Amino acid sequence: MTWYQEIPKVELHIHLEGAIPDSALFELVQKYGGDRSVPDVNSLKERFKYTSFSHFIEAWSWKNQFLKEYEDFTFIAEKTACDLACQNIKYAELFFSPSLFLKYGLNCQELTQSVRKGLSRVKEIEITLIADLVRDYGEESELITLSELKEVKDLGVIGIGIGGSEHEFPPELFKRLFREAHRMGFHTNAHAGEQVRKASGVHCLISR
Ligand SMILES: [Zn+2]
Known part of the structure; x- marks a missing residue:
């Protein structure tokens, strides 16, 4: 084990659906x-070597088709938490994207419960959740998701964020969503700058 693996760490920006260990996916x-x-785990690893941001989005979306049932979220949450704990990460703030999976008939609250169920199985690490809402779905839709999240806030959901197509859906369109989130006691965060920079992106903390 290297010194870096050995020292205790925090992970402040990671996405559950983007951090699934290869073998679990x-x-x-x-x-x-x-x-x-x-056909095998090695080819899966190759599938996730990106050449551009659009290539990354393509791979991200492709992978989401394999997350359709609540038990899948419990499974990836446990595997991801184990992976983080193995790196001696003691605390993590984990984004998850419930809105993306409602099309499979899942609801936001049960999905959050399923994620927490998996995380709870790994005692070595404390993990809080940030729900990454989707700009492309519009404010009205994400206000509904937000109201559902409020009911499961005690499952360690500390905040909300917005991600997605930032050029078509600038932050001004989500003022009410952010106001409501603050009123409910959530921290807020936004993904921004990812589509203008060639590198992995810039993440901006908007408030709190
Ligand atoms: Zn992110």
């Missing part, structure tokens, strides 16, 4: 019938 791909483009 491969299991999910198999669960849903497999995918010819990824």
Whole structure:
């Protein structure tokens, strides 16, 4: 183990659906019938070597088709928490994106419960949650998601963020969402600058 692995750490920006260990994601791909483009774990790793931001988005979206049931979220939450704990990370603020999976018939509250169930199985690390709402779905839709999140706030949901197509959906369109989130006692955060810089992106803390 290197000195860096040994020292206790915090992880302040990580996405649950983007941090699934390769072997766990491969299991999910198999669960849903497999995918010819990824016959083994090595080819899955190759699938996630990006050449551009749009390539990253394509891979991100492709992977989401293998997250359809509540148990999938419990599974990835536990595996991801184990992975973080193994790196001697003691505390993490973990984004998750409930809005993206409502199309599979999941609801936000049960999805959050499923995530917490998986996280709770790993005692070595404390993990709080930030729900990353989706600009592209519009403020009205995400206000509904926010009201659902309020009911599961005690599951360690400390904040909300917005991500997605920032050029088409600038932050001005989400003033009410942010006001409501503050009123409910959530911290707020926004992904910004990702589509103008070639590197991995800039994340801006808007308030609190
Ligand atoms: Zn992020």
